[in-house]
Amino acid sequence: MADDATSGKREPFLPKIVDVFRQGYSAKHAVQDVFAGLTVGVVALPLAMAFAIASGTTPERGLFTAIVAGFLISALGGSRYQIGGPTGAFVVIVYSIIDRHGYDGLVLCTLMAGVLMLLFGAFRMGSLIKYIPYPVTTGFTAGIAVLIFSSQMKDFLGLPMETVPPDFLDKWAEYFGHVQGINPATLTVSGVGLITILLIRRFIPRVPAPVVSVFLATLVAYVFSLPVETIGSRFGGVPDALPSLTFPMVTLERVRELIPDALTVALLGGIESLLSCVVADGMTGDRHQSNTELMAQGVANIASPLFGGLPATGAIARTVTNIRAGAFSPVAGMLHAVVLAAFILFLAPVASFIPLASLAAVLVVVAWDMSEYHKVLRLLRAPKSDMLVMLLTLLLTVLIDLTVAVNVGVVLAALLFMRRMSETTEIEDWGHNCCTWKPDLPRSEFLELPHNLMVYEIDGPFFFGVADRFKSVLHTLDTKPKVIVLRMGRVPAIDATADNALEVFAKRCQKDGTRLILAGVRPRALANLKKMGTLKAIGEENIFDNFGEALDRARRVVAFE
Missing domain, CATH: 3.30.750.24 (STAS domain)
Incomplete structure (x- = not known):
């Protein structure tokens, strides 16, 4: 990572966009950014709604997050290509917070996490977050993937369930208890969406598969009048206006109650955003400014909940899409937020026809990508201590709680590291x-x-x-x-x-x-x-x-x- 430790000097808290404009920004560069912004905006549209629904809230909150946080992360961040918004990594923790504290609790928790991210950046901790051990990040990422996959089975199969239990084992017990109620129409729509994504990724990977998948699945459901649940039937559609500024009620007791969750959101957001920056640097040869990026993430996570959004971080898949689409500067990320805002203002009624099964198909593929099963299999061949840390983190994430999993994983990895170090002396x-x-x-x-x-x-x-x-x-x-x-x-x-x-x-x-x-x-x-x-x-x-x-x-x- 490009940071103080590697560069040998203290990096300035200067947004990357300032460097880009100092170096020169031409009409050709603007065209590149417009095209990339449109592409990423279209790709982010179904993902933002899907992540919000999977998190236990309404689809427009995902769009608000991508608009507000996405714009600020690009405008203020330390990466040239970073695209911010809601991500799969937050789905499980957001769902848990809303389940325990309501959306108002999530708002305060996200604000607190934003403040923590600002402090991480201000105290130049960007180079320290990368020391979260690889087996821990692999374990909780794979665990989150399992939970996202599990959370989508009701909508993917059309199971006749009013509510889905939050616990993993209870959830699957209920699924098996209702397996005889699988809806053939829903399964058809989700199957069309899933097969479309797989075929596009296999034969025409440059085409945004989630967008085409949702479009075809919606078309099939509409043309054949299939009795499937849609965004309109469950949520009443998507509002056609941008959100207004609202402030949560803050009490000392609520703050104390939410500190562990806020720390988890801040650490998870910091890790994923900086990991996304590293991926972007590897693809382009650019160098991000880790502490500036953390401060931008902090500002974004303070602003997002104030405008009805969710926690946000750097989105690796959308950042990669942005690079492949030919983005030149952070302007592309800012334009992607403008595209999503335009959708809300002019095309919101269209969202009412989108089947929830099509979004579930998108998230099933997201879960598969997040699982990175090849990394899990590789760690199964690693030294026993690393394998133990990975498996324990994965199991705790799935069966207990992400916060517990990360804490236990990091502590156990640190203890094992200290034992190894002591053996070298x-x-x-x-x-x-x-x-x-x-x-x-x-x-x-x-x-x-x-x-x-x-x-x-x-x-x-x-x-x-x-x-x-x-x-x-x-x-x-x-x-x-x-x-x-x-x-x-x-x-x-x-x-x-x-x-x-x-x-x-x-x-x-x-x-x-x-x-x-x-x-x-x-x-x-x-x-x-x-x-x-x-x-x-x-x-x-x-x-x-x-x-x-x-x-x-x-x-x-x-x-x-």
Whole structure:
């Protein structure tokens, strides 16, 4: 990702569109953006409505999200090609929030998430979000795909169910309980939509498959007067006016209640938006500004719910469509929002005829694409710890909750990472009362350690994951030597836990009458020891720059004592 860490300098909070206009923007570029904006706008139309319906709300809220958030993300964002709006990743969490707190709760939650995204960007955390482990992102993405697929079965099959249980297992139990009520007309419409998407993607991939699919399925339902549920029959159609500004009621109790959900929305939005930027950079060779993008996402998620929308983020599929359509600048993304606004103003009545089964077919394909089954299969062949993290995250997402899944997945992955890191650090006993050869010694190839002198070497980062091993090794000492030399030339850093372990060991040595000498302590580690007061406990006279000097000091102590 293009960020402070990789570029070596702090990126300015400057929208990408400013850079584009500074470099020059011609009539030819405007034509490219107009064509791309029209293309993406048409593609986004059925997706925006489908995601909103799957999220447990009305189709126009998806359109409002794509219009308001889509425009702001392109206008203020750090990517040249990013297209923002509602996405499949949010479907499950939005549905859950609405189910537990109502749409008003979702509005406040999205506002809070927007503020968090602004803070992420302001504190330049764009480069940190990418450290969410790959098995975790794969697991919860696949889990979301399973849940989206499950949520569409009622509309895809036309099952006679008034409500669909929110829990995965209960949902499928109800589906099987109503399987005899499958509606042949609904199944025909959804089948036409699904087959159309698959054929277009196979033979004419440049054509926007979701749009053609919804159009043909709607045409079939209308021409043959099929008894299927439509947007008009369930929702009364789509309003033909743009939304007005409304503010939610905010209470401290409600804010506290929604903090976990807001954090989930913010993290998920940040991850997906920056992932979309990375995909766009890989396709075009451009470099996005991650922190600027996060701030734009924050503004968009503050504005979207105020105008009747949902949480928004960068949409990978629409961003890729934008690039393939020949977009030159963020103007294309802004125009895609204008196209959707024009649809609401002039063609809203047409949406009433769209069968819900056709949108369900679109989301079934979206779920398949999101599952990225090849990545799941690949991780099944990965080390057991990575496979465990992925499977656990997937199962928790499906069976419990996305928030729990991400939290547990990240914590487990971090713990496993720390264990791996601790295993890379070696604590080596050079032995005593014997001859030991060390090739890096400046004097002789053979080192004779005198009686009552022991040497240990720490090779690698000395942090809390290693501290317990350090204490275990030294607690096994059978004898109490006069001197212990601890080589630390290969310790790049030391944290507070390891520092404390070293201080405790130094005090134990003093109690046992053993002199502790440190050799080759690096400046960074030495500074930490000094700040923590450990240097005082060891004694500055027992700290040496190199092992030769430390060994001479140890021999004098042994000889004198």
